[in-house]
Amino acid sequence: MSSQGYSALGFAGHELARASLDHCVKCTICETQCPVLAVTPLFSGPKFVGPQAERYRHGLSVDHSLDYCSSCGTCTLVCPQGVKIAELNSQARAVMKAGHMPLRDKLISQTVVMGKLMTPFAPIANAALNVGPIRSLVQGVIGIHKKAPMPKANSRTFMGWWKKHTPAQPATKGKLIFFHGCAGGYFEVDTSIKSVEVLEHLGYEVVVPKQGCCGLAQQSNGLYHEASANVVKLAKELQAAGDVTIISSSGSCTGMLKHEAHEIMGVTDPALADVGARVRDIMEFLLELDEAGELPHDFQPIKMTVPYHAPCQLKGQGMGLPALEVLKLIPGLTVVESGAACCGIAGTYGLKKEKFDVAQAVGKPLFDMIKATNPDYAICDTETCRWQLRKGTGATVDHPIALIHRSLGLS
Amino acid sequence: MRKLSADVVVVGGGATGSGVVRDCAMRGYKAILVERGDLGHGTSARFHGLLHSGGRYVVADPESGAECARENAILKRIHADAVEATGGFFFQIEGDDESFADKFIEGAKIAKLPYQEITAAELLKREPRCNPKATRVMEVEDGTIDGWQLVWGACRSAEAYGAQILTYHQVTGIDVVGGKVQSVRCLDRKSGEEVVIDTAYVINCSGPWAGQVAALAGCHDVNVVPGRGVMVAMSHRLVNSVVNRLVKPADGDIIVPVHTVCIIGTTDVKVEDPDNLELPRAEVQKMLDAGELMVPGFRESRAVHAWAGARPLIKDDRVDASDTRHMSRGMAILDHETRDGVGGILTIGGGKLTTYRLMAKNITDVMVEKLGDDRPCRTDQEPVPGSENGKNYQVSHRLHDREEDRLEDQIICECELMSRKMFTELLRANPDASFDDLRRQLRLGMGPCQGGFCSLRATGIACAEGGWSADKATAALRLFLKNRWIGLWPILHGDQLRQAALDSWMISGTLNVESLPASEEVVL
Structure with missing residues (x-):
């Protein structure tokens, strides 16, 4: 084990995850639910690489197949005994990769850099991303699969919009902090804008502090050092904006702040603990408002049947499926839950050339379900999953907030 | 009935017997080992898996510590595949007798034991789960050893030198004619067949059962006092090095990471019958409490198995006190020719697994001398089959x-x-x-x-x-x-x-x- 590997795991969080392996009774429920194991023998399964292999880990990393884990977290979610399976896998991968990280994994986890590089050249970037030979070159050089779903570069950023934005009406309620995330800042700009407009429509004063990356992509690529520094920096930036609820429409980044950075990397900074307790997924926030009787029910009907996929990283937050509850308030709307554990992309997993086929196979039943339910339109809470679903189905795929926005007459 | 013949019959397929059959075979004797069950199903595998650095003995008996240190180095080489060179620590916890740490250093110097004193912070960096109230810490060359693999390795080596290993062969009689051993009778427990082995020599390595075997040759009152030790295995390695308390040796003061588990041991209670070892709940709980002191959270960790082993202590007042040449520390060799007037049979008892090779050498030396031969021991010279590449076991x-x-x-x-x-x-x-x-x-x-x-x-x-x-x-x-x-x-x-x-x-x-x-x- 390299010294970097030691430092990656030299924290109490790993000891906790490791101690949880004692709870495994070999029931195999995790393996029956693992979306990757269902489609490929290349992955040896969550029980194997988690509680079993962990008993053998000291010194050199010898089980490289654990890299086929997509980190979707389904195993931890379904384990009836409380074994931190996904966390153990993520930590073991960080040790394995310490010292020999492929350039690709470093690059695609730099979400801010990617967004900044692509924005001013959006039309060119989009054209280039659609040109086969250029993508083949990218695959050969840095290992991103040439057919992998890529974000659509946007000619405007959320930050650019926000600078020129004035609320349509004066605030009548309290202040909220909006956390847009990298993808919500550069790629899925529309979702961020609609989220802010809905919150302002409900009477809230929205503030948007300058904010960096949460480090999730780095964490899932095993770059704990960089990811820990990023998440703490972000927590401090959000904390400085005030002691109020923080709202995000970036489902997986919310999970990073809520629990992943702490449970996987053992980050114990008090700013993270504070921010993690205050952050809400926007649909979760709307559901809380409704349960408190504070959400007006003046939704206009939308006559449509919509497939909805709840992303793995959203389910891992243990808050149920708030979008499903909130969308029930829209008259005429029929939302059909996908029932799929994962779309396959799992952050940056499905972009990689050696995992592209696995990720497509994981997503296949979900693609089929969407095509059968509504081939033109689907909803899903997180950015990379939407890219995967758009690529896999050809449908328009929005964040659930888009339907709320529309139903409130804002679009 | 099956008839066999051998220069020497070794009774007992534990560490000592396996070491003796290998030693005899390597010195050119035609040797047969008989074991009533499977190899290593008695004392030699019912232990905590510790390959002593010698640190445990340096205060009370530096000579014994030195013996362990030498054998530790040899076993790492000749049984490379059975040994994990984990390293180990002796550490004190706030409130422990500090003068014991000084005595440890004194003894270690006399024994020329490789050790170094390190800080408590260094211990906690290397073994984060150890008690944070650690004070003085000595780093030593403890290791862990798989008792079964050791026994099998020694027996396979013996077989390569022409020895025969007969498991599930229970000795039912030792025929003595004219004051000398003539043959050993066994029951093949799997086939039910009687097996008679003509031999001039028997080396009794049956540990806690040594008294019963000696009696078959008419040598009575061999005073074996089995000492029961209880051990508990935890489901994963809470430490990756051997951790010992730096206090006067007591119950439950060692945690040993062996393969995927870690084992805490042990107790020492005199018992009557080595075939019926109880596992008293109170002793098991005592082990868990002792573990908790060294590694906080030990009690909440998952215990997977408990067992007891019997130490083969021989306290025989008829041992010739002047014959110390062939003695290893804590070991007893009984020459039944001088003790009981029965020629061609020796009994060995006591000792510890770490020094098994030395014990085997000592008792084989006695036989060689009595036979008037000149055949030196070579067991420290070559690795057993499977250990040729010299690479030690790793948990991965x-x-x-x-x-x-x-x-x-x-x-x-x-x-x-x-x-x-x-x-x-x-x-x-x-x-x-x-x-x-x-x-x-x-x-x-x-x-x-x-x-x-x-x-x-x-x-x-x-x-x-x-x-x-x-x-x-x-x-x-x-x-x-x-x-x-x-x-x-x-x-x-x-x-x-x-x-x-x-x-x-x-x-x-x-x-x-x-x-x-x-x-x-x-x-x-």
């Missing part, structure tokens, strides 16, 4: 092996990562083996599920590929589960209780293993 070995073959082969024991091929190959070589015999070499059923899943798979494979009848397989399965259960019930709480419940639903609730038709024959 099996994970590495399964990573290599997992797409081609099936994993039968998931906890201990035993593949189907490992199982079927050993079964083919030992068609009469019981599941426990296979377990001792493969670690089948020794992990957290304690056989709940793998024993059922193994039973099916034994029928499909080993040609076992369903009746025989069911009987073998029942015996295996029964033996696992002996070590399970004293530690049934927390996580292991949940496992036992699930296993019981499968084995009793779903499969009703107790009521299946099974062979009436006694299964060994």
